[in-house]
Amino acid sequence: MLSKVLCMLSSVSLLMTACTKSSEEKPSGIxxxxxxxxxxxxxxxxxxxxxxxxxxxxxxxxxxxxxxxxxxxxxxxxxxxxxxxxxxxxxxxxxxxxxxxxxxxxxxxxxxxxxxxxxxxxxxxxxxxxxxxxxxxxxxxxxxxxxxxxxxxxxxxxxxxxxxxxxxxxxxxxxxxxxxxxxxxxxxxxxxxxxxxxxxxxxxxxxxxxxxxxxxxxxxxxxxxxxxxxxxxxxxxxxxxxxxxxxxxxxxxxxxxxxxxxxxxxxxxxxxxxxxxxxxxxxxxxxxxxxxxxxxxxxFEGLKEPENLWLGEKRIASPVIYPERKLYQQAGGLYTDQTASVKIDTKAENSVTRYTTDGSEPDSTSVVYKNPFTVAKTTVVKAKSFNKEGKESLSETAYFRLVKSGSGNGLKTSFYQGKDLNKMPDFSGMKKGKTWTSAEFTINRDQLNAILEKDNASFALRFEGFIQIDKPGKYLFATQSDDGSKLYIDGKEVVDNDGNHGVTEATGSMELTAGKHPVKVEYCNNGGGFWLDAFYKGPGIAKQLIPADKLFTE
Structure with a gap:
């Protein structure tokens, strides 16, 4: 008899616990x-x-x-x-x-x-x-x-x-x-x-x-x-x-x-x-x-974070490298016939910022940033903050591209007005519009808006020139674009980033010999915002924007 009573009491206790737990797990009155x-x-x-x-x-x-x-x-x-x-x-x-x-x-x-x-x-x-x-x-x-x-x-x-x-x-x-x-x-x-x-x-x-x-x-x-x-x-x-x-x-x-x-x-x-x-x-x-x-x-009041919550390693605030990124323009900048000043601002409290100038990831042995410094050649600057507790920030990257005028650098760029270009057009069937020389594979928004048809932001561009390869080996190329883009080296398609999409990166690789190689990027925009950047990485070269001093019109 006693065992039955205990069993019943146990059942009632479990039921009350379940009811209490249920009420605790739900907000009330919404x-x-x-x-x-x-x-x-x-x-x-x-x-x-x-x-x-x-x-x-x-x-x-x-x-x-x-x-x-x-x-x-x-x-x-x-x-x-x-x-x-x-x-x-x-x-x-x-x-x-x-x-x-x-x-x-x-x-x-x-x-x-x-x-x-x-x-x-x-x-x-x-x-x-x-x-x-x-x-x-x-x-x-x-x-x-x-x-x-x-x-x-x-x-x-x-x-x-x-x-x-x-x-x-x-x-x-x-x-x-x-x-x-x-x-x-x-x-x-x-x-x-x-x-x-x-x-x-x-x-x-x-x-x-x-x-x-x-x-x-x-x-x-x-x-x-x-x-x-x-x-x-x-x-x-x-x-x-x-x-x-x-x-x-x-x-x-x-x-x-x-x-x-x-x-x-x-x-x-x-x-x-x-x-x-x-x-x-x-x-x-x-x-x-x-x-x-x-x-x-x-x-909700009375409810806690999950018991099995795993937060991993918490990051501290990343530093800012100036000139900082603005809209689509990468941090750093293009400098013609001048040096570039690099300034870094540490955002995390009680931390130091370390940096590299060869595109490698900063670690606890990298140079501590103290004052602005000058670079006199194309340089990839990376910076990361470290605090006293051993926490790190994500690294920040800035691309400083330096070029001298009169050296034959640049890309021949052609404009084609389009209509509903949701993929790369056949350029041979399009009427070529204005042409100019671009320093890099990039789009000047103000320049394009000035020549676009009214209420029609659909257009295509073709960039043509030569890329200087200093060391032979396998090179990775990438385009980041909104909308479509394709990159060709020596007449061969290396990167296919075609289509109507937001900013998306696509990559491709190719073995290259030292010297100049024909390079071409084709780009199309269906409408709305537009963006194009081209990167490369190779023997002794960190991934970076293809720099202006390595691009030539002839």
Whole structure:
């Protein structure tokens, strides 16, 4: 008898423990989730622009400054991942050209309309009476979700009209899940450049709209029951995005409102597809097994970081080498008939910065930077900071290219106006426009904008000349371009980086003898931002921009 009683007490104890554990693992009282998505909003934008509302949300909420996007760091695959709780490998939306009736990779599981399950459809199935609505600035967002899963679906042509309608929707319908998308920050990044005054002005405008939305939530009388999340699809570099750099592939995630910790910095790793999982968690909806996202639980009061969290080695802040990188221009610079002054600024506290001038990775034995110094020839400078605890920064690289006038250096460059060039054109069938001599394989944006047809940024360029190879051996060549590029040596294609894409690097190798070799780079731009850089690496030569003093017109 006693054993039965003990067994019963044990069972009751286990049940109570399970119930207690369950209640501890869920936030309580969240009845509404409002997601504010800002296309192209980078952490740098929030930290450097005038953003009083976002600053207040960070101070009185929780933030993750380096949420990782899916690759490529472009819009369609990241907005899809946000609402689908999974990556391109699962949902099949692998690029901006994806359409329901035109794609190559089917989702691993699909609903009746052929789409991967979204937070909208999962919430609708779980809570059929729940009010769900979306208002968006970019019409491409509307093709990503199940139309029968939302009660409200509107698209507007400006950020102001988008915000006004979304605020009215919140006031009148008080949605369980409301999702708004703004596109104007991304437009500013493509037009003025990420980190430009135009970009920061657009971020400030987004902040004011976010303030209006927060006021709308208060006016609706649901502030004390609402979780607000600010999210983005990607950042940017130069005039575009799509590449695999921190500037492009990291965004900030901000959580604010009901049950959210104040002034908390999230430690666990977070990805764009964790957004859908967090919404499901907050609204007590079970996510489908096909999702790979995980809820960001530690943002909520009473919930801790994962017990198995592994943070690895923490990096300290990297130094800055001046002249620093600006838009697409690499740090360093091109100097004609002059020497270059190198200045390095240490950003990490209680640390020293060490540097090299041969392109090798700095270590604890490298020269300590103390004062600016001068270089009189083409030089690759690398710098890294080290603190007293043995922590290191990532290394920074600057390319100083020095060339003398009158030495026959340069590349013959030809311009071709195009139209919808989503791949490299047949140059023989195109009309050649202006020609000039370029110092390197690069594009002068102001020069190109001056000769482009109005409202048509589709064009092609051909760079032709000779490259001086000092030591025989195997050489690696690379192009980084937005959009397509190809590099030829001795008439042979070495690098194929063709296509309509964001900044992407492609490589190729070739055995070369000492002496001059014919070199050619072909480039095409479909529209929007454009960028081209060409690199090489060889015997005794660190990977670097192909320097101007090694390029000749004849």
């Amino acid at each position: 009845e509404h989730v409002i997601v504010i998505g800002v296309d192209g909003l980078s952490p740098d934008g929030i930290q450097k622009a005038e953003t009083p509302h976002l600053d207040n949300m960070v101070a009185n909420g929780s933030v993750k400054w380096n949420v990782r996007s899916v690759l490529t760091s472009s819009s369609s695959q990241n907005w899809a991942s946000m609402i689908m709780g999974a990556g391109p490998e699962q949902h099949g939306i692998i690029n901006n050209d994806w359409e329901m009736d035109d794609h190559t990779l089917p989702p691993v599981v699909e609903e009746a309309d052929g789409r991967f399950p979204t937070i909208f459809s999962i919430l609708h199935k779980s809570k059929p009476e729940a009010e769900i609505g979306t208002v968006y600035h970019w019409d491409g967002f509307g093709r990503l979700f199940q139309k029968n899963a939302v009660n409200y679906d509107k698209r507007f042509s400006t950020e102001d009209s988008t915000a006004a309608d979304f605020i009215n929707y919140i006031k009148t319908k008080k949605p369980v899940l409301g999702f708004v998308h703004f596109d104007h920050v991304d437009h500013a990044g493509h037009h003025g450049g990420h980190g430009s005054p135009e970009y920061y002005k657009a971020v400030a405008k987004a902040d004011s709209l976010i303030g209006n939305i927060l006021a709308g939530i208060r006016a609706a009388g649901i502030e004390d029951k609402t979780l607000v999340i600010v999210w983005a699809d990607h950042g940017g570099i130069g005039y575009g995005h799509g590449g695999a750099t921190p500037q492009e592939a990291e965004i900030a995630g901000i959580f604010y409102g009901k049950d959210v910790k104040k002034g908390y910095k999230i430690e666990q790793q977070v990805y764009t597809y964790d957004l859908a999982s967090t919404i499901a968690f907050a609204l007590d909806v079970q996510q489908p097994y096909a999702w790979i996202g995980r809820p960001v639980k530690p943002v």
